[in-house]
Amino acid sequence: MSCSFARAGTRAARILFGCALMALLGPACAQTGGSDEALRREIEELKKQQAETQRKLDELIETLQPILERLPKPFRPQRMSFKGSPVKGEPSAKVTLVEFTDLQCPFCVRYYKNTFPRIVKDFVETGKVRYVAREFPLASIHKDAQRAAQAALCAGEQGKYWELRDKIFHNRSRLAPEHLEEYARAVGVEIEPWKACLESGRYNEKVARDVRDGSRLGVNGTPSFAFGLTDPDDPESITVQDLIQGAYPYEEFARRINKLLD
Structure with missing residues (x-):
């Protein structure tokens, strides 16, 4: 013009x-x-x-x-603690990747099945990335997501968070209480302590904090991912330098991770 x-x-x-x-x-x-x-x-x-x-x-x-x-505004780096969240990978990994997930979300399942295994294989198992899971249940549209998140965290007390998370993601359409118990048994969780944890609401505040922290970063849907450099002096916190929302293909994650690794 x-x-x-x-x-x-x-x-x-x-x-x-x-x-x-x-x-x-x-x-x-x-x-x-x-x-x-x-x-x-x-x-x-x-x-x-x-x-x-x-x-x-x-x-x-x-x-x-x-x-x-x-249109999304340019992301401003922010400090974020993930104390008490499940973690995969070496504490010394240069990059920390934090996922905000809804265990009943179909797009989270797509990411989990298609992209997550490759990230674990290429970056987590090679010591380059530490992977953190945080809960972001969209309770208004996924009625079972909140309880599923707490069920997985309770399983984490017995070292079975990732195993139960896997079962839940592969059965997202069947997450009634009896189904969650079935999956917990299947992955070897001791049921009575797990049920006591779940019924106590022990992780209500943890899940609420995850949602608050995600919202503060700009998360408004799942899955969402925060990227940052690991702080050796404060290993349970990072300065988030990048944020994406959506079930992007593996190549996009690899590009952003490698940018931080360089």
Whole structure:
């Protein structure tokens, strides 16, 4: 659009220069009186075109404004503690990747099945990345997600968080209390202490804190992922330097992780 305005302005300038020149020439211009009317019409036409272009530009801005307002803002690094959260990988890993997940979310399941195993194999098991799980149940749309999150955390007291999480992700459509107990038994959880933990609501505050911390970062859906460098002086905290939301393919995770590793 800016090029169009430049051409119109140049053309108008030439016309105005011509008019000024005719005024200076005086009688000589009288012989070309017919061209004055042509110039006037051309200037009027240019004005109409410019007004129409401005109108269309205003309409475009009005259309784009709501879209621009919804675009994600540049991420600002933030400090975040994940004390008490399940962790995979070496404490000395250079990069820490924190997942905010809803155990009943279909997109979380897609990520878990298609991308998570490759991240573990290529980055966690090689000592490059430490992987942290945090809960972000979307209770308004997934009625079983809150209890599933607490069930997994209670299993974590017996060293079975990741195992029960796996069972839950592979059975996300069957997460009633009796199903959760069935999965807990299947992965070798001692049931009575697990049930006592679950019924006590011991992890209510932990889950609420995960949701608060995620929301503070800008998380509003699952799965979401925070990337940062591991702090050797404070291994249960990171400065989050990057955040993505969605079940992105493996290649996008690898790109962001490698950027921090370089």
